[in-house]
Amino acid sequence: MAHAHVNFLGGSPLNRLSWLRSSQDFLNAIAALPQTRWVLFNAGSPLVGQRDAGPYLAYLSTKEVKPILGSKPFFGQGKEIGTYLQADEVTTHTEAARHLNSPVVFLGLHEDHGKTGALPSSDFADAQAAVKNIEGTAYFSLDVASLDKSSEELEAFLQSTETASNGVKLSFSEPRSVMNKLDLFTSGIFAEARSMVDWNERNKFCPGCGSPLYSMWGGWKLACSTLLPWAPKTNKKPCITAKGLHNFTHPRSDPVVIMIAVDETGDRILLGRNKKFPGKFYSALAGFVEPGESFEDAVLREMWEEAGVKVWDVRYHSGQPWPYPASLMVGFYARADASAPIRVDLDNELEDAQWYDRSKILSIINHPDGTNLSPKTFNDEYDGKTAGTDLRSKPIDAPPFRVPPTTAIAGVLIRDWAEGKIGFDVDKKGKL
Structure with missing residues (x-):
């Protein structure tokens, strides 16, 4: 498409400084700054504060989270607690x-007015001095589930923070229920943080040899514990991760x-109702990209498998990170013949699929309840819990069905087409 669209959860506001993730001096120095902020999760549920306007994503200082970080150094840890890696112990496997x-993720730096600019590694020969010149706020994240603490211990920790002492009620909340309370800035940080702590939490053992993994590069790389300089020597073959580049040691994003x-007139679109969707909820069709496919290949395959529809003229719209846990939604439009029969019996994922004209879709998205999903039904939709009806109290004039809000890329695709932001001429040639 001709225009550029930044979706909710996208448009990361941080300079991720990826080239400095391997610097233990940089990470330790920037973590210690008083303005540094931390985003906490508990098994993927974010820490939120409560205020009159509703819940918001809570940021804690390093001083506040210090009780759960462990002993210094936080990065570049030597064999024993409280020791640094020695010069001869720093390798590509220990940086x-x-x-x-527990793993900690460095999310990046929010730069004030762009004054900091790029920070080459050479600037950090003296990390402490260089970090003092940074104008901005660094963000880190961690998941307290890896601490193996009881709910009482976690509550005591939260109550000990300065934030709580200032009267803010802190608690861990179901992530999707607070999404509509996030602004664009916070949503970008949330998306990165949740995907990264989830990746660190899920991957505990080396796919190469089965040994425990540990965190490197500020949470952006995992390494096999057999590669530590002090690891016991055995008669086994060295782990395959000792050499080469391996995709399972770096974070993943799953393309969807x-x-x-859009039909040949340009005035109707096809929406589907997944069997797992709550109530009368219709949305765009979607599916994971399979090995050996381009995005366009996947669009053609998924449309055929889910609805029995042959499509052509595939056009890209925009992308959206979806941190549940680590999907990258890639949005497209395609042309199709609306006179061809719809089939939902191929992969049996859809309960129904229908063509809707522009006036019908506009009536839904302009209805006060047309894109409104309660946290309960929103969670059911994405967690795979079948719900025959929406459990919220419905108004008398409830819409005949609902579509996603524009916090999801499906809602953006639907709205942009309905409001004429995406132009489609009459297709006289038909399927190629």
Whole structure:
């Protein structure tokens, strides 16, 4: 498409400084800054504060989270607690290693007025001095589930924070229920943080040899514990991760195509109702990209498998990170013949699929309840819990069905087409 669209959860506001993730001096220095902020999760549920306007994503200082970080150094940990890696122990397998405590993720730096600019590694020969010149706020994240603490211990920790002492009620909340309370800035930080702590939490053992993994590079790389300089020597073959580049040692993003078929007149679109969707909820069709496919290939395959519809003229719209846990939604439109029969009996994922004209879709998205999903039904939709009806109290004039809000890329695709932001001429040639 000709225009550029930044979706909710996208448009990361941080300079991620990826080239400095391997610097233990940089990470330790920036973590210690008083303005540094931390985003906490508990098994993927974010820490939120309560205020009159509703819940918001809570940020804690390093001083506040210090009780759960473990002993210094936080990065570049040596064999024993409280020791640093020695010069001869720093290798590509130990850079900024954090093997003694739960993983911590460096999210990036929010720069004030763009004054900081790029920070080459050479600027950090003296990390403490260089970090003092940074104008901005660094963000880190961690998941307290890895601490193996009881709910009482976690509550005591939260109550001990300065934020709580200032009267803010802190609690861990179901992530999707607070999404509509996030602004664009916070949503970008949330998306990065949740995906990264989830990746660190899920991957505990080396796919190469089965040994425990540990965190490196500020949470952006995992390494096999057999590669630590002090690891016991055995008669086994060295772990395959000792050499080469391996995709399982770095964070993953799972590409998902999400698409809407537009008929040959340009005035109707195809929406589907998944069997797992709550109530009368219709959305764009979607599916994971399979190995050996381009995005366009996946659009053609998924449209055929889910609805029995042949499509052509595939056009890209925009992308959206979806941190549940680590999907990258890639949005498309495609043309299709609306006179061809719809089939939902191929992969049996859809309960129904229908063509809707522009006036019908506009009536839904302009209805006060047309894109309104309660946290309960929103969670059911994405967690795979079948719900025959929306459990919220419905108004008398409830819409005949609902579509996603524009916090999801499906809602953006639907709205942009309905409001004429995406132009489609009459297709006289038909399927190629």
